[in-house]
Amino acid sequence: MDNLALKELLYKIADDQLILGHRNSEWTGMGPLLEEDIAFSSMAQDKIGQSHALYSILHELGEQDPDTIAFTRNAEQFHNCILTELPNGEYDFSLMRHFFYDTAEIIRFDMLTVSSYKPLAELAVKVRAELRYHTLHANTWIKQLGNATEESIARLQRSLDHALPYALGIFEESPYEKQLIADGIFEGEVALMENWKNRVEEIIEQTQLHLPGWSTLNPVYGGRSGKHSEHLQPLLDEMSEVFKIDPGAEW
Numbered sequence: 001m002d003n004l005a006l007k008e009l010l011y012k013i014a015d016d017q018l019i020l021g022h023r024n025s026e027w028t029g030m031g032p033l034l035e036e037d038i039a040f041s042s043m044a045q046d047k048i049g050q051s052h053a054l055y056s057i058l059h060e061l062g063e064q065d066p067d068t069i070a071f072t073r074n075a076e077q078f079h080n081c082i083l084t085e086l087p088n089g090e091y092d093f094s095l096m097r098h099f100f101y102d103t104a105e106i107i108r109f110d111m112l113t114v115s116s117y118k119p120l121a122e123l124a125v126k127v128r129a130e131l132r133y134h135t136l137h138a139n140t141w142i143k144q145l146g147n148a149t150e151e152s153i154a155r156l157q158r159s160l161d162h163a164l165p166y167a168l169g170i171f172e173e174s175p176y177e178k179q180l181i182a183d184g185i186f187e188g189e190v191a192l193m194e195n196w197k198n199r200v201e202e203i204i205e206q207t208q209l210h211l212p213g214w215s216t217l218n219p220v221y222g223g224r225s226g227k228h229s230e231h232l233q234p235l236l237d238e239m240s241e242v243f244k245i246d247p248g249a250e251w
Contacts, residue, residue: 005176006117006185007061012224014054015080018070020101021047022239026088039137046130057119071240075233076226083166085232096159099138100167104196106131111192116184139203146207153208160209168219
């Protein structure tokens, strides 16, 4: 088994969860409805917990401890896709990002339940159960607001058009893709993306929203190799502020 390939996979999934978890947490006290305030806060907690579990596996593979991994790296050392680091904007954008990302993640973790790397397969079973709630939440609101008023449909459509090229960046292939597939660790980003497209189409067809032709889109890549937007480093600085004051503190 190729440890470099495995570590790269773990880092990108964990970094996605950590960064989007913190973005979701920014809705705490700011949600358009109390229910949504609670929902995004709960999902943020799940994602940050999932990132910790993945960083713990990395620590067992010889990487630094989870807090050090999470709070001492600079933006160019992170492997998250750019979609996760974009500012929340209005609720319609955060909802659309939530729909696109969590649809991909539940499929990814479904695939990982049969990974040849047992610690990851065992974690995937647990995470998949948590993600069922996330995807149920996203699908419900996309269908509800995607069939509601002219304004809600128009706002979601604008967010869909803006977010979709970034969402395709979720599936940026690893330089170790062939090794991951050959070792049975993960079926690969191409297989994940095809399943994701089918799932997204299935939900959007139940609304008055419209997907552009997949071939007309230009995916926004770079995040997986450390090439991020200007939004990531300020977020990391904010996330790590308390940790950097006293890295040795015990909570």
